[in-house]
Amino acid sequence: MPIIYLQHPAHGFKIANMELEAEFDEQNGWERYNPDTPSAPEVAAPANALDVKRRRSRPPVEVAAAE
Secondary structure: OOOEEEEEEEEEEEEOHHHHHHHHHHHHOOOOOOOOOOOOOOOOOOOOHHHOOOOOOOOOOOOOOOO
16 A cells, blocks of 8 residues: 655655555645645754843842841
């Protein structure tokens, strides 16, 4: 039994079990794809994005020493 991978821009991904089913789906906007082949390289975050310090929501409160 063949496994045919299909993708659709609005409906996502699906697997067809028969060639006839895949051909029918292709008439309705589905496209075949190979899941083992990467479609686009992933872009890594810039190195300096990890070095950004987060601001505090409010300034720290100083506690006065009781004398």
